[in-house]
């Protein structure tokens with residue numbers, strides 16, 4: 153299923169591919185023969201990630217803040233010049249900060265929505281118009297979050313990710329006429345570099361709230377994402393697949409004081 157030449161000659165962009173889940177996705181796609189361009193805001197981080205990914209296949213990096221349409225356009229130029237086409241877009245870049253809703257200022261709300269919702273659309277709009285629509289082919293996976301019961305403790309990101317969840321469904325229908333599939337992956341709590349930024353108080357005892365009694369791994373998210381991109385998922389579009397050890401069915405993500 154994940155054979156080393158399944159994605160041969162396919163070109164992929166993974167936003168936020170310099171760390172955590174995005175890095176694991178990039179590595180998995182390389183292992184399946186794809187050529188991968190990782191992007192993010194920090195050049196040094198991207199350079200180091202690309203160096204450590206190089207033994208697995210053809211990888212390059214490009215600095216691009218997904219919130220800035222001109223930088224997204226420049227990333228498309230870079231891909232067009234280098235590879236002339238694009239097959240896969242993984243919208244993984246994103247993030248937020250934990251805070252009770254009443255303490256999220258309009259500026260903080262805007263920062264998180266801008267990153268996770270507007271940024272995802274900037275990438276999707278540009279890559280679809282530059283590559284997928286003219287090619288009449290392409291596959292997009294949006295990495296969102298576990299928003300099944302809202303997102304107590306991170307309302308801003310819940311709202312933004314719900315926007316991406318809905319965008320996924322709409323684009324799957326609208327762009328089916330161009331042969332483009334659009335799906336989303338909703339990770340629960342994943343042991344990653346991103347999670348290290350959260351305070352211990354939030355993470356304490358969290359595995360107990362998960363039916364499978366552990367956090368997920370970045371590799372597990374990468375397997376699911378890679379599967380959705382492959383021809384084996386050719387009849388799947390407009391889906392959001394949760395990968396959360398069953399947590400969404402059980403209860404709250406965070407203990408609210």
Ligand SMILES: CCC/C=C/C(=O)SCCNC(=O)CCNC(=O)[C@H](O)C(C)(C)COP(=O)([O-])OP(=O)([O-])OC[C@H]1O[C@@H](n2cnc3c(N)ncnc32)[C@H](O)[C@@H]1OP(=O)([O-])[O-]
Nearest residue numbers: 246247248249251257259260263264267340341346347349
């Ligand atoms: C269980 C977990 C499951 C999920 C895990 C993951 O997702 S792992 C992945 C985890 N990885 C990541 O999350 C990484 C990516 N995350 C980020 O880059 C940032 O969190 C961002 C999305 C806010 C973007 O930031 P930016 O550069 O656009 O914005 P800025 O820094 O200039 O701030 C603008 C305004 O936002 C507000 N505000 C910001 N921070 C805090 C805070 N801690 N506290 C309170 N408020 C905060 C504040 O109002 C600030 O304005 P001020 O008061 O300064 O005038």
Ligand SMILES: NC(=O)C1=CN([C@@H]2O[C@H](COP(=O)(O)OP(=O)(O)OC[C@H]3O[C@@H](n4cnc5c(N)ncnc54)[C@H](OP(=O)(O)O)[C@@H]3O)[C@@H](O)[C@H]2O)C=CC1
Nearest residue numbers: 168171172173192193194217218245246297341342344346
């Ligand atoms: N870990 C978890 O438990 C969960 C994670 N997620 C989501 O999965 C995704 C990956 O998270 P994870 O790997 O854990 O965390 P990381 O913090 O390691 O990854 C986030 C990545 O996004 C990039 N990024 C953030 N903002 C921007 C931006 N404006 N433009 C370009 N790149 C950006 C960062 O790159 P750089 O620093 O170079 O800008 C970084 O590589 C995120 O969207 C996250 O919210 C969702 C649910 C749970």
